Amino acid sequence: MWVPKVDRVASDAHILTVELDDGTSKQYTLQDLKTKFRSRKITAVMQCSGNRRKHMSQGSGRPTNGLQWSAGAISNASWEGVLLADVLADAGFDLASGLDGSSEAKHVHFAGMEAYSASIPLKKAVDPQGDVLLAYSMNNTPLPPDHGFPLRAIVPGHVAARSVKWLNHITLSDEESISQWQRRDYKCFGPNETKVDWDAAPAIQELPVQSAITHVKMGGWADAAQADSRQGGAGYSPPTPRLAAQKVCLSGYAFSGGGRSIIRVDVSLDGGRSWSQARLLPDSVDEDGSSHGHWSWKRWRFDSSAPLALFREREQRKDYPANVKSEATEAAPAGEAENDGDTGRRCTTVLVKAIDDAYNTQPETHTATWNLRGNLATAWHRIQICADCSSPATARPPAPSTESGEADA
Template structure:
């Protein structure tokens, strides 16, 4: 693509924050300390988790950078950044979460394949850019459309990113045309993150943001948009990020038997304490994040400090008066996480548990064994922290 290149090696990687926990150097995959996630409602770009499949693309000339829109449409177009910036700008607060978040905990039950994420492969940001609905209207696709007259039913996003999983080809993913053309879905072609231009790690100069859906569908370093008849046939749609039951292993897996994962389930994590924490007896603040996909808000967060025998409801915080313009309906937090907090008296060693319930009444599963799968995705089981009390008088 003119204006942007996908390097063949890792010699020109961007500088990253030195506090990140690196899970893979080449390609670079890293997450912040869990305590950093609850230090602010919006996750700073340098502390937002980094999920990559190859070397980070380099923009050579922003003026020459463009995105092609083609496929089963009548009028293919090449859009430059100035064309996209002329469209109405929307700011959407959305949480992105890697499908492999909390994979390390799942692997303790039985080995899984994938990057060893802790609990911080998630972040919340204000994404600024053009709505995909407005972009597609430029090529004659109206809002709220299920199919084009040429049979297009899916929208495929193609990156300049080069991936070993695609045999050196580009990363790509797709969503349905009905979702892409629904203004309420708030799918963006984003060029800003928290009021600043995207940095290289997060897709500069342009990326897709699909709110409420696993991060794998929010393609970075966008090169092309293809209108196609069937879902994307790429590796990350057909042979990855699918949810299988615990009975399936690598010997009997049938990838075509499952649909690609899209919405992420209700999730909740304690961030103020590590998995095993030693404290002094007394009042303990328990705080963290909770989120659910598909635009479903968090109805409540329950916390137990006695291993699940009794529960208390945590207070929830979702800041709607952020210094960016919300959408026309004022629903700037429709897709965002909540931060929660509760203070409890703890006098002896115990297990602290947190679980969330979303607006549709969905509850996190109690045991990780019940959701174990060979790819280690969507570990949304109750989050458990072991607390040891250090009583100096004993």
């Protein structure tokens, strides 16, 4: 679709029409929004329902329709705007009737200047802790054109498809939007369903728990003898070179929808046989933010040391990008490749899964959540790392040093 161009100088005259379910409507210029309402600032994720679709296609071995995103169809930014609830109230809507469910209106439709439209449940729009914004600023500057300049909806905790850009029309309704983006796209079905009844599944709104590894840094070989000898007393025998270990630093993001916080991130260096917890990093949310929910992603980091014995997988499946292994391969018994000696590249699969404060967690594989649109690929994120590269098996040309490489380029 085309990207509407709005003249920057004239942008304060951009008009938003708000239409209530009783047919009355009221218009606001962007200048009105900026001056008549209190501004709010939140830090919130925008995640496409297709994030990690490539992992679903490759992990399940079944194709999916849509852009084959790796783990990069997600972002986190600071947004500033006014509360949708404040504007609805100003336009004459009784917020209390929306809050207690007695209102006839059940959905809020957003339409943009180009053609796109979508809707969210009214309850989200009027929740005093829902933080739905009509936003004119991103990261403390006016919205970039690609982010909907001069005005967009920000629906934190929901799939990005509901945060409509170039917003110029809001409508309250008893029905959800009839747009194809509401009714025929952002939904999931069973792994067996290849001809689907679109009406049978609800539109994706709140997102499920998700996580991904975005950086791998390998620190070269540490002689385990050095490390161990600090603890070794009398009778200590230095280990053979085969007992060497390699420093591994993994980092990434975790996020859950609906304002649910990430309470734990579990990491495995051995394909899921054993686990440790990653360190959750401090949030980089705006200090003057007025956020109620956990709308920001949680960054995590895991520093460890991986003994050579872990690297038991032979590099394989070269028809796939090296950072993705099929789950079927993953499930093969461990230890079979131990005799590679020095002739093959020795690899291991590292993975991450997150848990949110409702204790929901991610599925192990994509096989049982496969859906033809490849939406909501949230299975454990696995990447193969290589002991013989001193850089992720995945990085574009192997880095000359031990610097980090993007796991998903």
